[in-house]
Amino acid sequence: MSCRTACPHSRPRNRPCTALAVANDWQERSGRSNVDLVHLPLLRVALSGVLATAALTACGSPAAAPDAGPERGMSIVSTVAPLTSIVANIAGDRARISGIVPEGTNSHTFEPPPQASAVMEAADVVFVNGLQLEEPTFELAEQNAPDDAVIVKLGDEVLPESEYLYDFSFPKEDGKPNPHLWTDPIYAAKYADVIKDTLVEKDPDNADYYVQNHERFVGRATALSDALKADQATIPAGQKELLTYHDAYAYFAKTYDWEVIGAVQPSNFEDPQPKEIARIIDQVRERELPVIFGSEVFPSQVLEQIAAETGARYEDTLRDDDLPGKPGEPEHSWLGLMRYDYVTMIEGLGGTATNLKALDVSDVAPDQARYPQ
């Protein structure tokens, strides 16, 4: 049994145990002792003595982690789960890959605990999304990664500043562009290009493997894009309109000719003020929106209120950077995530998703990455 299934942190979403899960992952990576772990301030708060003993016994030893990836090869660090999945598709079993941001966490405000520095100290390559999404994690990498490590901001590589989008939750006056490029398959494929080039340069012995995986992954991203285009044509005319809670579809909408009429979540990631809610209610009524979309990562009663007042259906299961299923399951992948979201949007708006549902969304290479839960 893997450490992940033996631990109490294998649990439903929105659980209180994230600090333990992350710390265990890092402990296994870094080989740090249990003594280091019990000194984590977060753990002292989160754990009772009994739980702590059980957790550390089950997960304390690197030998208890057969899912830890290959013994040799590069050490790659990534941040949010969709990026980790794209990296895993290219790197396959030729590298050890660690995600840093636990799934189901607000990646926009995530602060890596100091213990993450040990993972950075061992990194050969660090991939972050960039576009100012994970600045604290990027800074931790800059401070701790070895001099010869490569630190790549994928979004900054593929998107010129002139094409940055600023919108509802990412207003220009705050200075942070909308960072969600990975919800658009065109940009996800560009991320894969940069990841492939980086790995080929850093590890030329495995170049053929990375190139082959990249080609197959881009093929699947293209198939996803084609299926999306075919299925979105079944949405009744004029209804490719999104009102979402989390503002994750700006680039997607631009590429695929949707209209994001609003995002409920303000730039401080709190719930909106009553005046703003009233304005959104007016907008939903005016547009006669049949459905409004919530986020699985950001449960909010505000959308329930808007739905109740307008008669729109509240679809609360979009997932922006939280992969479906559990690590190791076929749909736990960037491809599975985006297929799920597109099907949810298209069916919610009255279309059919036959082409998307027929897609193969399995990974093109074995995914042995660590996804903190």
Ligand SMILES: [Zn+2]
């Ligand atoms: Zn987000």
